[in-house]
Amino acid sequence: MTWTRRKFGGFAGASLVAALGARAARSQTKAQIVVIGGGIGGATVAKYLAISDAKLEVTLVEPKQRYTTCFFSNLYLAGVRSLETLTHDYQTLAQAYGVKVIHDAAAAIDPVARTVTLAGGGKLAYDRAVVAPGIAFKYSAIEGYDEAATQIIPHAWNAGPQTQLLRRQLEDMDDGGMFVIVAPPNPFRCPPGPYERASLVAYYFKQFKPRAKILILDAKDTFFEQDLFEDGWNRHYPGMIEWLPGQFTGGIKSVDVKTRAIRTAGSTFNASVANIIPAQMAGELAQRAGLVDQTGWCPIDPMTFESKLQPGIHVIGDATSAGDMPKSAFVANSQAKACAFAIVAATTGAEQSTPHLFNTCFTLLAPNDAVSDAINLEPQAGSIKITDIFFSQVGESDEARRQAARQADGWYAAFTHDVFG
Amino acid sequence: MTMSRSIFLAIAIGLVILIADQGMAAENERAAQLAAMCASCHRLDGRDKGIPSIVGMDKPTFAEAMAAFKSGARSSSIMHAVALQLSDAEIATLAEYLAARRKESKRQ
Numbered sequence: 001m002t003w004t005r006r007k008f009g010g011f012a013g014a015s016l017v018a019a020l021g022a023r024a025a026r027s028q029t030k031a032q033i034v035v036i037g038g039g040i041g042g043a044t045v046a047k048y049l050a051i052s053d054a055k056l057e058v059t060l061v062e063p064k065q066r067y068t069t070c071f072f073s074n075l076y077l078a079g080v081r082s083l084e085t086l087t088h089d090y091q092t093l094a095q096a097y098g099v100k101v102i103h104d105a106a107a108a109i110d111p112v113a114r115t116v117t118l119a120g121g122g123k124l125a126y127d128r129a130v131v132a133p134g135i136a137f138k139y140s141a142i143e144g145y146d147e148a149a150t151q152i153i154p155h156a157w158n159a160g161p162q163t164q165l166l167r168r169q170l171e172d173m174d175d176g177g178m179f180v181i182v183a184p185p186n187p188f189r190c191p192p193g194p195y196e197r198a199s200l201v202a203y204y205f206k207q208f209k210p211r212a213k214i215l216i217l218d219a220k221d222t223f224f225e226q227d228l229f230e231d232g233w234n235r236h237y238p239g240m241i242e243w244l245p246g247q248f249t250g251g252i253k254s255v256d257v258k259t260r261a262i263r264t265a266g267s268t269f270n271a272s273v274a275n276i277i278p279a280q281m282a283g284e285l286a287q288r289a290g291l292v293d294q295t296g297w298c299p300i301d302p303m304t305f306e307s308k309l310q311p312g313i314h315v316i317g318d319a320t321s322a323g324d325m326p327k328s329a330f331v332a333n334s335q336a337k338a339c340a341f342a343i344v345a346a347t348t349g350a351e352q353s354t355p356h357l358f359n360t361c362f363t364l365l366a367p368n369d370a371v372s373d374a375i376n377l378e379p380q381a382g383s384i385k386i387t388d389i390f391f392s393q394v395g396e397s398d399e400a401r402r403q404a405a406r407q408a409d410g411w412y413a414a415f416t417h418d419v420f421g
Numbered sequence: 422m423t424m425s426r427s428i429f430l431a432i433a434i435g436l437v438i439l440i441a442d443q444g445m446a447a448e449n450e451r452a453a454q455l456a457a458m459c460a461s462c463h464r465l466d467g468r469d470k471g472i473p474s475i476v477g478m479d480k481p482t483f484a485e486a487m488a489a490f491k492s493g494a495r496s497s498s499i500m501h502a503v504a505l506q507l508s509d510a511e512i513a514t515l516a517e518y519l520a521a522r523r524k525e526s527k528r529q
Binding site for chain 2: 052053374388406418
């Protein structure tokens with residue numbers, strides 16, 4: 001009887017404590033989440049983990065103080081937007097949401113001890129890590145193009161100094177010069193990006209260097225939204241942009257960096273200004289941490305974005321091999337939310353819902369002519385499959401395209417607020 | 422007898438509070454997670470430019486708009502795709518959540 005009463009009383013007391021002080025009790029054993037990489041995926045996941053009710057201790061490791069978005073940086077190349085308007089910092093994440101931001105690089109991850117070693121020497125313990133390393137370039141694919149060469153022929157596929165270098169070169173180019181873009185094989189960051197770049201540089205040339213030409217040497221035989229781009233090029237910049245598919249050139253073989261001579265299987269093209277966007281793979285940390293498979297990308301569980309290779313480590317963003325999901329900022333943001341909610345569910349023991357995965361991209365053919373696509377995706381049979389896909393159509397009214405351009409502007413503001421604000 | 426009844430009552434109250442607290446928290450968390458999808462394009466503080474603001478919208482207006490996007494009666498490929506992803510129950514949850522929010526609210 002005494003034993004029973006004590007046991008009952010203890011149980012009743014415990015459930016009251018649990019009910020009345022659930023949050024306080026939980027906060028005493030905060031799970032440690034370390035997010036590595038402060039791009040769109042990393043910043044989004046850090047924010048959504050920090051604002052969840054799960055009371056997690058969230059640390060974001062990112063070497064840079066500020067992040068410049070790759071998306072919309074073609075508008076900077078066009079002279080329409082400043083780089084400053086595309087640059088964001090981590091102060092709101094730290095001050096409003098309590099994310100502990102460490103400006104250092106992650107040198108190594110020990111998946112057994114569950115620690116992250118920082119380049120500066122510190123060590124962080126984690127219950128779960130989220131790695132958002134972005135992309136790395138396969139420099140060996142084009143002979144003569146290596147990391148040093150990017151200081152003369154920029155890739156400009158990470159926004160910042162590379163984009164500024166390319167803009168300066170375009171400004172210095174003579175009217176009548178030829179700008180060559182080397183477009184990468186699939187899969188790569190931002191499928192419409194190289195072609196939007198051609199469009200918006202053409203917009204700049206049309207005003208200031210009307211005799212200039214743009215040549216796209218593509219590794220591929222087709223490209224994303226090709227009909228929309230070709231229609232836009234014919235309407236806005238007739239005769240200015242030429243696109244040569246891989247099957248025509250036989251592929252891009254080598255480059256003489258000093259003379260900007262780009263050699264394909266059959267010809268040599270002499271560029272006034274060149275932009276080589278190399279073939280890509282998951283960011284360097286993912287390679288070092290054993291998160292990539294033979295494809296060069298990171299396989300993940302489609303429900304949780306936990307690595308299929310290293311339990312306890314989640315991977316999000318461009319570095320993932322995520323079925324039909326394209327490598328876009330929007331996808332990184334969508335994945336980051338799904339990943340954050342999965343971590344919250346795992347930490348609190350709540351049931352995890354099937355994530356809503358979505359992508360939309362606004363693409364500018366000219367500053368007042370935007371097209372968009374919208375893609376629904378869902379986890380299916382261990383991967384992620386497209387369930388619905390919608391594109392803008394050739395022949396839409398000028399007003400519809402102008403409205404899409406205004407929406408694109410509004411989207412940029414709202415989206416970067418969602419990530420950094 | 423009195424003792425065991427009061428113990429029973431304490432357990433019952435404890436469990437009811439526990440379940441109610443967790444139930445409300447879980448429902449709110451679920452709604453916030455759905456709204457997070459909206460937040461990729463619409464600001465949840467209502468300070469949108471160029472994109473329609475959705476916070477503080479009354480429930481029937483929101484539900485009708487989503488139904489129109491889903492059927493295609495209102496044209497927008499992006500919102501058509503979003504509406505196709507959401508069940509009627511999810512749209513109702515979102516309508517409730519967004520209607521209850523004020524512009525310039527603290528969270529987010």
